Amino acid sequence: MNVFDSPPTRPLYRNFQDGVLPPNFCPSYVSSVKRSPRQPLVPLPQTVSELTGPTFAPPENIQPVDLTKGPHGQALGERILVSGRVLDEDGRAVAGTFVEIWQANAAGRYLHARDQHDAPLDPNFIGCASLVTDTKGRFAFETIRPGEYPWRNHYNAWRPAHIHFSVFGPAFATRLITQMYFPGDPLLPFDPIFNSVRSQTARERLIALFDWETTVPEYALGYRFEIVLRGRQETPMENKP
Amino acid sequence: MTEQKNHESLGEAVPQILSVTTYQTVGPYFKIGLEALYRDDLTKPDIPGQVIEIAGTVFDADLTPVPDAVLELWQADSFGRYTDQPQKKPFEDSFGFGRVPTNEAGRFRVRTIKPGAVQAETSARQAPHILVSIFMRGLLYRLITRIYFSDEPGNADDPVLRSIEPRRRDSLLAKADPAQPHRYEWNVFLQGENETVFFDL
Numbered sequence: 001m002n003v004f005d006s007p008p009t010r011p012l013y014r015n016f017q018d019g020v021l022p023p024n025f026c027p028s029y030v031s032s033v034k035r036s037p038r039q040p041l042v043p044l045p046q047t048v049s050e051l052t053g054p055t056f057a058p059p060e061n062i063q064p065v066d067l068t069k070g071p072h073g074q075a076l077g078e079r080i081l082v083s084g085r086v087l088d089e090d091g092r093a094v095a096g097t098f099v100e101i102w103q104a105n106a107a108g109r110y111l112h113a114r115d116q117h118d119a120p121l122d123p124n125f126i127g128c129a130s131l132v133t134d135t136k137g138r139f140a141f142e143t144i145r146p147g148e149y150p151w152r153n154h155y156n157a158w159r160p161a162h163i164h165f166s167v168f169g170p171a172f173a174t175r176l177i178t179q180m181y182f183p184g185d186p187l188l189p190f191d192p193i194f195n196s197v198r199s200q201t202a203r204e205r206l207i208a209l210f211d212w213e214t215t216v217p218e219y220a221l222g223y224r225f226e227i228v229l230r231g232r233q234e235t236p237m238e239n240k241p
Numbered sequence: 242m243t244e245q246k247n248h249e250s251l252g253e254a255v256p257q258i259l260s261v262t263t264y265q266t267v268g269p270y271f272k273i274g275l276e277a278l279y280r281d282d283l284t285k286p287d288i289p290g291q292v293i294e295i296a297g298t299v300f301d302a303d304l305t306p307v308p309d310a311v312l313e314l315w316q317a318d319s320f321g322r323y324t325d326q327p328q329k330k331p332f333e334d335s336f337g338f339g340r341v342p343t344n345e346a347g348r349f350r351v352r353t354i355k356p357g358a359v360q361a362e363t364s365a366r367q368a369p370h371i372l373v374s375i376f377m378r379g380l381l382y383r384l385i386t387r388i389y390f391s392d393e394p395g396n397a398d399d400p401v402l403r404s405i406e407p408r409r410r411d412s413l414l415a416k417a418d419p420a421q422p423h424r425y426e427w428n429v430f431l432q433g434e435n436e437t438v439f440f441d442l
Contacts, residue, residue: 016261016263017261020260020261020263021263021264021382022263022264022265022381022382023381023382024380024381024382024384026381029266029379029381031378031379032379032380032381033302033379034301034302034303034305034379034431034432035301035302035307035377035378035379035380035431035432036379036380036431036432037384037431037432037436037437037439038432038436039409039436039438039439041439041440041441042404042405042438042439042440042441043404043440043441044385044387044401044440044441044442045400045401046442047359047361047364047367047401048323048359048361048364049315049317049323049359049367049370049372050372050442052315052323052324052325053315053338054315054324054328054331054332054335054337054338055325055326055327055328056327056328056329056330056331057327057328057329058327087259088259089258089259089260089261090258090259091259096327098331098332100274100275100277100278101274102270102271102273102274102275104270110270110273111273112269112270112272112273114269114270114309115269115270126273127273127274128273128274128277130274130277130278130331132331162265164265164267164268164271164274166267166274166275172315172372172374172442173442175313175374175383176262176264177264177265177267177376177383178262178263178264178265179265179266179268193265193266193381194265196381197263199260199263201260202260202261202262202263203263205260205261205262205263206262206263206265226259226262227262228259228260228261228262229261229262230261231258231259231261
């Protein structure tokens with residue numbers, strides 16, 4: 001039993017299934033080798049510390065977010081509309097959660113001093129935004145489809161197009177940082193970061209779906225990206241052995 | 242009927258529980274997205290308690306400082322209470338969240354209020370502590386750890402510290418500077434002989 005909070009006054013979060021979390025030591029992702037721990041992780045009970053976190057009052061409706069308007073005009077590249085919901089494993093909306101996104105520009109270049117890829121910066125594209133999910137857990141933003149770019153992990157290594165997502169969820173235990181990929185990207189089978197996740201279902205969850213419904217005629221393609229956070233156990237159960 | 246609709250109707254029929262979204266690395270360029278919420282000073286005029294400073298270095302396997310890590314903190318106030326009500330303005334009117342990147346020398350520094358011992362309604366008392374998530378290029382999943390304070394007698398009875406083998410507990414203790422007791426040093430060793438204790442949550 002959970003001696004730290006028994007009986008638990010807050011519902012506990014379910015553990016991740018095998019193969020869902022990427023391992024931190026992943027030799028095919030070279031920079032993981034010297035930055036990943038070697039000792040086994042120590043089980044941490046879900047106490048009030050882990051079951052709380054910064055949460056916010058949700059707006060009634062989706063806050064429109066637009067990354068494509070620069071100080072001098074429209075950012076270059078293919079305009080896209082990304083929308084989705086933050087849900088828990090039981091399909092319940094996670095309302096009022098803080099989401100941050102960042103990405104490369106259409107040419108595959110980040111507005112960052114350490115990005116020295118020989119591709120142009122776009123003075124009208126910074127590539128970041130934040131928002132709070134609405135009462136139904138929804139979010140939506142307009143951006144530019146990010147370009148693929150080379151990196152030095154191995155010979156001729158290229159990252160598939162992706163958008164970084166940071167999501168808080170209701171508690172410290174649900175904090176998530178991940179990447180959204182695009183359907184049909186030919187680089188996905190070669191990417192050690194994407195393929196560090198053993199579960200195929202979990203990998204597929206990281207790929208947005210093309211969405212006819214949110215595609216706007218004569219304007220932009222729509223993509224749908226559902227973010228699913230850990231769900232709560234139905235009944236208080238043993239937490240960790 | 243579109244492909245999307247088909248997908249959704251199939252999705253509704255099959256799983257009781259949705260598959261969870263997994264982690265991917267924060268990568269080398271997280272500053273673009275995360276900088277707006279850098280918070281290296283958690284103190285506020287209306288939050289009482291002892292102001293402390295915690296500084297340290299993040300080291301890799303070769304003991305080379307890591308210049309591109311970001312640490313997130315979550316802590317109780319000096320009474321051991323967490324801000325647990327939804328706030329109106331994100332991160333403006335609540336206490337307890339911090340986010341600080343390491344600098345070129347792999348160092349971070351944060352100013353905060355020393356948390357109190359945490360005692361939830363029915364739980365065992367926990368010694369003052371701060372929860373930490375660590376993200377960086379090279380880490381696919383966040384590292385989770387806790388900062389405790391070397392000068393807290395309650396550490397001896399803390400259930401989480403007691404669950405760790407004794408020789409490794411020291412890695413979670415921020416050491417008070419004898420000359421300046423409200424300054425603490427806490428280093429993170431990602432690997433090696435002094436590897437920090439990281440948790441499975």
